[in-house]
Structures are given as C-alpha cells and as structure tokens.
Amino acid sequence: MENRSPYVVNAPSISIIMLKVLLALIPGIALYVYVFGLGVIINILLASVTVILTESAILAIRKLPIKPFILDGSGLVTAWLLALSIPSIAPWWIIILGTILCIIFGKHLYGGLGYNLFNPAMVGYAILLISFPSIMTHWQIPSNLMIGHTDWLDQIKVIFNSNLLSKETLDAMSSATPLDYIKTQLTLNQPLATIQQDKIFGFVGGRGLELINLGYLAGGLYMLKEKIISWHLPVAFLSTLFVSALLFNIISPDTFASPLFHIMSGGSILCAFFIITDPVSAPTTPKGKIYFGMGIALLVLIIRLFGGYPEGIAFAVLFLNICVPLIDSLTQPRIFGHK
Known part of the structure; x- marks a missing residue:
C-alpha cells in the first residue's frame, strides 16, 4: 500500500521566507522616506553592505561556505530592522558599527542562523543605545515641519559630515x-x-x-x-x-x-x-x-x-x-x- 502519511510538503525555503519579510517592510520604508526623507535609505544601504561583508568574513574564518549563508536573506532582515530602529540622521558609522555588533554578538557568537538565543537586531540596537544614548535618542522631525523645509541633501551631509551644516540647520532637523x-x-x-x-x-x-x-x-x-x-x-x-x-x-x-x-x-x-x-x-x-x-x-x-x-x-x-x-x-x- 502506498504510504500517504500527512507529511509537510513544499515547505518554503529560508530565502523565500526572508524575501517575503523584506517585501513586507517596503510599505513602511516607502512611507518613512515620504515623511522623513532619504536618511533611512542610506542606513539600509550601509547596513546591507556591512552585513554581507561581515558575514562573509566570519564565514571565511569559520571555514564555512559563504554563498548559501549569504543568500538565505536572514542577515539582510537583521540589517534592515536595525536600520529602521535607529535615527535616520545618525552618523554613518553608527549603522555600520551596529550591524557588525548584530552579526557577531547576536548571531555568529552562538553558531549562526538557528542557534541565536537573542534577537540579533535588538542586540545591536541595545548596545548602541547604551553606548551612544545622545545619538540614539536624537531623531529627525518630519520634513514638512523643518524650518525652511531642509532638503534631502542636508540629511546626507548630516549623516556623513555634520560639520558641513550650521548649528541652526542641525537644530531645525532634529528633536526628541x-x-x-x-x-x-x-x-x-x-x-x-x-x-x-x-x-x-x-x-x-x-x-x-x-x-x-x-x-x-x-x-x-x-x-x-x-x-x-x-x-x-x-x-x-x-x-x-x-x-x-x-x-x-x-x-x-x-x-x-x-x-x-x-x-x-x-x-x-x-x-x-x-x-x-x-x-x-x-x-x-x-x-x-x-x-x-x-x-x-x-x-x-x-x-x-x-x-x-x-x-x-x-x-x-x-x-x-x-x-x-x-x-x-x-x-x-x-x-x-x-x-
């Protein structure tokens, strides 16, 4: 007799699941850009590049194959969640440092995907918040409330070099x-x-x-x-x-x-x-x-x-x-x- 046990079939792969999570974040990200400007996109891009480079280096050190782990998408989900959790006009090095902390202390320290005891994105965020409370609690105000309607170019200047802007412009862009x-x-x-x-x-x-x-x-x-x-x-x-x-x-x-x-x-x-x-x-x-x-x-x-x-x-x-x-x-x- 043919075995017709109710086994689970056609279960989605990890990469498909993670891709759908990333797609689910897009409406919120799009509205984030509409309200606050391009800063969050820069955070996401920096976090994405950092997570790929960091995971590749760690996997090489651990002598594990790089391609399947990078393509599973779990690192990108962590990177995007961290990027959405920190101020969109934080200095560029904050998101890079936070992403590295997520991957090392939140994920690979425990053995990688499937073994982490803690949520990796929250590990990185908590360390950043404790270490840099002033930066992590100073957020951008909505673009339409900024004095003089500060443009997106000013946001990029703040992220990569706040010294390029006057104190008045910086104060007009941020608040608690x-x-x-x-x-x-x-x-x-x-x-x-x-x-x-x-x-x-x-x-x-x-x-x-x-x-x-x-x-x-x-x-x-x-x-x-x-x-x-x-x-x-x-x-x-x-x-x-x-x-x-x-x-x-x-x-x-x-x-x-x-x-x-x-x-x-x-x-x-x-x-x-x-x-x-x-x-x-x-x-x-x-x-x-x-x-x-x-x-x-x-x-x-x-x-x-x-x-x-x-x-x-x-x-x-x-x-x-x-x-x-x-x-x-x-x-x-x-x-x-x-x-």
Whole structure:
C-alpha cells in the first residue's frame, strides 16, 4: 500500500521566507522616506553592505561556505530592522558599527542562523543605545515641519559630515521623539494635554509616525496572509499594550498617554510584526507565543512610563528571549495518550 502519511510538503525555503519579510517592510520604508526623507535609505544601504561583508568574513574564518549563508536573506532582515530602529540622521558609522555588533554578538557568537538565543537586531540596537544614548535618542522631525523645509541633501551631509551644516540647520532637523518629549515635559510638571499640542504630535501619535506604522501594519498583515508568522505574537503584544496603557490612562489621564498613542508612536507595530516574530529567538508553542508577546508588551510600557529610556522594546525583547526555554517547557501541549 502506498504510504500517504500527512507529511509537510513544499515547505518554503529560508530565502523565500526572508524575501517575503523584506517585501513586507517596503510599505513602511516607502512611507518613512515620504515623511522623513532619504536618511533611512542610506542606513539600509550601509547596513546591507556591512552585513554581507561581515558575514562573509566570519564565514571565511569559520571555514564555512559563504554563498548559501549569504543568500538565505536572514542577515539582510537583521540589517534592515536595525536600520529602521535607529535615527535616520545618525552618523554613518553608527549603522555600520551596529550591524557588525548584530552579526557577531547576536548571531555568529552562538553558531549562526538557528542557534541565536537573542534577537540579533535588538542586540545591536541595545548596545548602541547604551553606548551612544545622545545619538540614539536624537531623531529627525518630519520634513514638512523643518524650518525652511531642509532638503534631502542636508540629511546626507548630516549623516556623513555634520560639520558641513550650521548649528541652526542641525537644530531645525532634529528633536526628541514624542515618547521622550512627553517623559521630559512631565518631569517639568507640564500637563499631558499641553505637552501634546507640540508640532511633533499628530492625531493619535507622533506626527508622521502614524503613517509609517500603518505601512508596517500593512506589511504585517501580508505576512499573516502568507503564513510567514502566526497571529499569536502580534495580537498578544498589541492587545496587552493597549489594555495596560488604557488602565494607566484611566487612572491618570493627565499623566499617562492614550493606548493608541503607545501603539502609533514608537516602534510598537514594527515590534509586533517584525521583531518579536523572529522564529529562532521566540517561543515555539502557541501558548508560549501569547505569554511571550504579553510579557514584552508589559515591559515595554513599564520602561516607557517609569524607566530611564523613552523606548523599551529592545530591552523587553532581550529579557524575554532569556525566558524562552522556560516558557517553552511550561507550555508544551500534552502528548496524546499521556496524562
């Protein structure tokens, strides 16, 4: 009799999966360029070249074949996520250094793809944030809000040599993020309603960030449709972030921003669909994914509201990465026939 066991067939290759992830990022990137200019494209290009050169060097040192590992696309996904996580007008060497840190300490130190304990992009981001807090928390304001509508050429000058521009031009191009601005102004006893009247705020979140997050949401829905990711992680993360932020907002609306603000301001949507869904450093069980997403959301909100950094995604993700083996062990489904 012919064996017709229900084996999985025609499973997509790693390179196809990673290609679809990169495609899913394009709507958000396109809107990022529309709102903030070409800086993010320069970051992506620098990160992409750096990741290819770095991985090639490490694979050569490890005496492993270079071509299949470079073509699997995992390094490019890490590079793009880091490029989208750092300020788009950061000095050129920041993205190069961060990408090298991602690949060495986030990926190959543990053996390469499939063995990394931590999300590689968040490893690089966290090291950069701790080492260069001033650079990593000084973001570009939307192009249409810049004094004199600073052009893209000025952005390129800032990235490669900020000395070419005057201090007035630099000040006109950059500011704190909405999350950071709220935290700073609250320490000066300013009411939240007054704080959110600043020009960097939009309808429910940061001006321009709302549009970019909608782009990331479109890409995330595409990945759900293609079955690249499951619903457990993004739904658990976003719903927990929404509910917990809502509770704080109800308790003290003059101090704590609305839940929609927390979802549409920072990197919440990018985190929900592209960062915590890393298949290697996230749990494998359905229940584990839900607990993982919930835990990250709670830590993100706690750091945003009470921590020393305006954004807590990287630290929350890395902390929960440590807990993944325990989460998986506690959420394994019961084996059929066993009590």
